[in-house]
Structures are given as C-alpha cells and as structure tokens.
Amino acid sequence: MTTPAISRFPVPEIKDLPDDIREKILAVQEKSGFVPNVFLTLAHRPDEFRAFFAYHDALMDKPGPITKAEREMIVVATSNANQCQYCVVAHGAILRIRAKNAHIADQIAINYRKADITPRQRAMLDFGMKVSAAAYEVGDADMAALKQHGFSEDDIWDIAAISAFFGMSNRLANVTNMRPNDEFYALGR
Structure with missing residues (x-):
C-alpha cells in the first residue's frame, strides 16, 4: 500500500526552505522526534507559514489562567465540530500529554458535554463552540456566564x-487534505 501524500499541494524539501523556517522545523523535529505535517504543508507558502505560527504561538504558548491543556481542549472540541481530522488527532495528542490524561482528548472530541471536565471548562468549551459555529450570536449573556466562572x-x-484561529486552520487543513502523522496517534496514551 502506498503512503498517502501529506498534502494535495506541493510540499517543499526542508533543505530548500528559507533559513528561519528550516531552523524552526528542525527545532520541532529535535524536540518531538518527527516533523508534524502541518509544518511541511504550510512551508509551501513561507510568508503565511511565518504569520500562522507567530499567531499560533502567541495564542497557545502564553501563560495565564487558561492552562495550555485547556487551550488544547478548545482546539480539539472546535476542530471536531469543523471535522478537521488533522487538528483533532494532532492536538488531541498534545492535550493528552499536557493534561496527563490518556482519555480526555477522545472524550472532548466525541462529546465534550460528557467529558470528565470541570463546569468552568465546560463553560469555556460552550463559548468556544459558539464562536466556532455562530460567532454572530455572541452577546453580553455569554460574557456574563464566563465571568461567573472566573474568566476575565x-x-x-x-x-x-483560539476558536477563530483554529477555524481558519481547520479549513486550511481540510482543503489541503493534510494527513496527521502516524506518531500522533500513540502520543500520551
């Protein structure tokens, strides 16, 4: 059986990439042991690669009251709603690792309302899902509900x-037919 392509668009060779992008990809490879396909797929358009990962890192790597694991919960729930296989699988792996819980990503991807999460996390995901599916309906009542759970x-x-950014990311992953790396399936299990 032939291994399917990781993208329906051209995927550049790492050696042919601009220095900054090649260095970022090699650093990720050194840390994780493999190159996530999102890096190779988006490297097809270097300026957009830089903008994408700058915003991704600004949202996902910042410290604060919303933990890194909770940020991944938002990605997994909304990516499932957007039917993005790549992001559910890849960010599900990251969620399992950050939450130190082998089951949480599957629970959230299938039905976060039945997942083993706190009421605060459920309110967070309810809002993230609303932003993902019907942002035009967001109003003061949504803000008040989140503030009752301690969100600023x-x-x-x-x-x-995060919900909006991954809506864009989900759409790009679906259009490019981005395939999750096999390595993601076993991480954090």
Whole structure:
C-alpha cells in the first residue's frame, strides 16, 4: 500500500526552505522526534507559514489562567465540530500529554458535554463552540456566564481567538487534505 501524500499541494524539501523556517522545523523535529505535517504543508507558502505560527504561538504558548491543556481542549472540541481530522488527532495528542490524561482528548472530541471536565471548562468549551459555529450570536449573556466562572475579559478574548484561529486552520487543513502523522496517534496514551 502506498503512503498517502501529506498534502494535495506541493510540499517543499526542508533543505530548500528559507533559513528561519528550516531552523524552526528542525527545532520541532529535535524536540518531538518527527516533523508534524502541518509544518511541511504550510512551508509551501513561507510568508503565511511565518504569520500562522507567530499567531499560533502567541495564542497557545502564553501563560495565564487558561492552562495550555485547556487551550488544547478548545482546539480539539472546535476542530471536531469543523471535522478537521488533522487538528483533532494532532492536538488531541498534545492535550493528552499536557493534561496527563490518556482519555480526555477522545472524550472532548466525541462529546465534550460528557467529558470528565470541570463546569468552568465546560463553560469555556460552550463559548468556544459558539464562536466556532455562530460567532454572530455572541452577546453580553455569554460574557456574563464566563465571568461567573472566573474568566476575565482577556481570558474571553483568548477563548474566542483560539476558536477563530483554529477555524481558519481547520479549513486550511481540510482543503489541503493534510494527513496527521502516524506518531500522533500513540502520543500520551
């Protein structure tokens, strides 16, 4: 059986990439032991690669009251709603590792309302899903509900931004037919 392509668009060779992009990819490879296909797929367009990962890192790597694991919960739930196989599998692996829980990613991807999460996390995911599916309906009642769970305005912005950013990411992954790396399936199990 032939291994399917990781993208329906051209995938550049790492050696042919601009220095900054090649260095970023090699650093990820050194840390994780493999190159996630998203890096290779998006490297096809270097300026967009840089912008994508700058915003990704600004949203996902920042410290704060929303933990890195909770940020991944938002990605997994909304990516499932957007039917993005790549992001559910890849970020599900990251969620399992960050949460130190082998089951949480599957629970959230299938039905976060039945997952073993806190009421605060459920409110966070309810809002992230609303932003993903019907942002035009977001109103003051949504803000009030989140504030009752201790979320600040900055936290609410982060939840919305993660949901919105991954909406774009999900669409690109689906259009490019990006395949999850086999390595992701076993991580954190």
